[in-house]
Amino acid sequence: MNSGVNETPALTFGPFETSVGFLLRIAQLTVSERTFAELNRRDLPIGEFTILMAIGLNPGVRQGVLAGRLRITGSNMTKLVRLLENRGMIRRLVPPHDRRAIALELTEKGRAHVEEHQDLVLRAVSRAVDCLEAQEQAVLLKLLRKLADWPPSSPRPPHGELVEP
């Protein structure tokens, strides 16, 4: 706990008070704290859920591509993917025309999991920022996207039949 209910005395951070980078960090901590408060009770790690949802929306996505986009290193993605596979949430498949790669798919269980919890997660994520008007959120979103170069361009290469690794 952050030493209970602080009286938050006036405190200056000088040039950082007008720094986008600094406030970005503070805001991100604040929002993820709020989101967690709603989801932790249900033992629903937001990171794992995000990956499952992304796989559901992009069946056959290669794990390296997903890792790059979510800013997770390859080695850490391996661990996450292994975990989700062990829980029966996803399948790892080898595209026949590039046998180095691993393509990911949801299992029925994974699909059911996403289906079951999606609304709850989206509500929690939404409530965490509901101190902003809808229009303010739209403006903020646009600026954050520009800052993060999101989404990046260039098309996704197709893939053929898939087999077990």
Place this chain on the structure above:
Amino acid sequence: MNSGVNETPALTFGPFETSVGFLLRIAQLTVSERTFAELNRRDLPIGEFTILMAIGLNPGVRQGVLAGRLRITGSNMTKLVRLLENRGMIRRLVPPHDRRAIALELTEKGRAHVEEHQDLVLRAVSRAVDCLEAQEQAVLLKLLRKLADWPPSSPRPPHGELVEP
């Protein structure tokens, strides 16, 4: 490294594409990555520098107050403060009218350190977001502040003479 230069294929994240919370995280990672790239070469941890600068701007600040504001737990703040003290950057002093508390001050060395690196840090932090126009940054800053309730209100209690712990 994130598996080199990815071709970033088109990939959808569904409802998260319009989620402030999600983009907030991605943008924060992107910006801090850029900032790090400039500062890591000089072995200048931005977190430590921020604390030193804050102490310089708020001499006598109690470490719990600083921790609360920067969203660091008390126990972790203890470690950070101890580290900076061992390096001779700060002094820990006990306010005579509340001998439980610890007030923080920069030493001469600490002051010199901040003085020496401040411009470099501010430039790096600024460059990391220079893909946004000045006016866009101003708008973004305002929204982030609202989101993070920054700064919180209520005055800081004064403190008297200080002695060594």
Place this chain on the structure above:
DNA sequence: TATTGTTATACTCTATAACTATA
């Protein structure tokens, strides 16, 4: 040679709970 993913390992952050000393 370059790329995809894996393994092993270590380091940084962060969180929790029990403790002390002061109030």
Place this chain on the structure above:
DNA sequence: TATAGTTATAGAGTATAACAATA
């Protein structure tokens, strides 16, 4: 009893480098 800070410890997240299989 409550508060400020400390200690010990554990866990999550992340990073790095060496490696295997494939291109």
